[in-house]
Amino acid sequence: MDYSAVVEEVSKSVVTILTKQLTLDEFLMPSVAEGLGSGFSVSKNFVVTSYHVIQNARNIIVVSRDGFSSEADVVAINPFNDLALLYVKLDLKPLKLQEKVKVGEGVLAVGSPLGLDSVTLGIISSVDRTIQSPLGNPLYVLQTDAAVNPGNSGGPLVNTKGEVVGVVTAMIPYAQGIGFAIPSKLVISFLKNIEKNNGKYIRPYLGIRVLKLNKAISTYFNLPSDTGVLVVAVDEDSPAFEAGVRRGDIITEVNGKKVESQLDLVAGIDEAGISEIEIKIIRGKNKGTIKVTPVALAE
Template identity: 35%
Template sequence: MLAPIRSPWLAPVLDTEPSEARDARPLGAPANDDVLLDAYSQAVTSVADAVGPAVMRVDTRARSGGAGRGGTGSGVVIAPDGLVLTNAHVVNGAREVRLTDTEGRTTEARLLGIDPDTDLALLRADAARSLAFAPLGDSKSLRRGQLAIAIGNPLGFESTVTAGVISALGRSLRATTGRMIEDVIQTDAALNPGNSGGPLVSSRGEVIGINTAVIMGAQGICFAVAANTANHVVSEIILHGRVRRGFIGVAAQTVPVPRRHAVAAGIGNARGAMLTQVEQGGPASEAGLMMHDLVVKLDGEPVTGVDDLVRLLDRNRIGKPVTVDVLRLGRPRSFTVTPKERAAAK
């Protein structure tokens, strides 16, 4: 005879509440909240409690003369000295930026730098007090199906929490500048206007992305710029006030490297960056790279995803020939590409 199935989700209800209490409770009355909270609910509520205080409402006032427009979005404090990450499209063209925390306290903020090519902007809050913050995590360790929690101010409703899963990693998304944002996380956690610039958070309470876009008319397809790309942008803005990057004219997506191809090529990559677009006349096209080439190394350094490609094509490689190792139809090939400096977005 088969043993009865014991569901771990029902175990707290079955095992921790005395039968007398169940019998005494009126029909339809809720059980104790602590009993009903399962692991999923506990993860979401814990993250909301821990990261929520670091999420700011971002209000902007347009410049005089009609250049830019005012609006509302979200941001997240990533350092105790008041560094705040948000979307470039939230603050672009703004004359004034004001932050409001979950307790209703407001402070002015100044723009340290903006990177339209990743739709990211870095602010510094003017408040002297120490702010609650949520540091950026490592987005490379993420897996599809992992819990993802979005916190922000959609449609003006402050401190809203939605939850879903990571649907895909290493996506490319066209920015408002017309260029491709690389290393984008796709999630089904509900986002709406006003969520822009807020954090996408893992069940560990780490900021794994900055929410950036929704495909209108689609069901559950939302996007966030991955934390590793955000970290690179923040470092560049702090050091140089802007992001200088090498441009080779490609868009890419993080994909697994088939084990048999890795063994045959003598590489250790489990993942690489597959080229999904090669701009005609660009440095990559002129060097002979093609769509569906799987980039596994750049100048001898492993490329295990789009974030590596973004990071390695930095200011130091502009104008200098670099070796790009790829797998083409499973066979290793090498190309020499000379990155150009990517022109500033207008």
């Protein structure tokens, strides 16, 4: 199948990101290190990329496919989901973010290192992978067999319609032959969080740890539901505990949206920021609703 038309259209919105960082050499003398990555437009003057692409950068230059360049300002970052939002003075066509993605779906990883189109083709191998990030926190990712190189990091993973299903991340050193991408669901919640907080990202903290349910787990533990997420721990000094969430509760919805995995829960909380959220739970034979307000977690 010929994907050239899709690549041509998507590439108009993909940019090269050049960075300069002050580092120390082996003699502890300061030196300047240069970095290279990709990004893509999500709205007028705003570009999404991976946080690790611009991490500690003192200077960021964004270059469009047609050769126009702009210094970039960092609007907001979420290191724990490896996302960053940049402001640039470039007129780029925004790409559409698509939350829905299926295992086996064909995808393209599109990058623009030094303005050269870099495209690889593959399929979605998993939509529900959890790996450990370099910061030590769980990182919720899509897995693909599309080859990922460092220059593509921060660029879009698109479906065959040219819709963004994830942000390519090459930050996992052991990912030989495996590509990962931050799901668009987390990109959308990241952008909504920023919008709600006047241009700043605030990381919300609820204080629970959960496990995705399936039929096998539900049958083994004799649970009343085989969908949703099971609360396996609640921090006693957390907003969740104060609101009445307890170990053993099954969370089925957040703010009216179904929760079928940890990703759904994280995205729902992230989108709300530090606004009150409504959680629907099952506790034994009873169903109920709990209202809880997350608190801001220092980075």
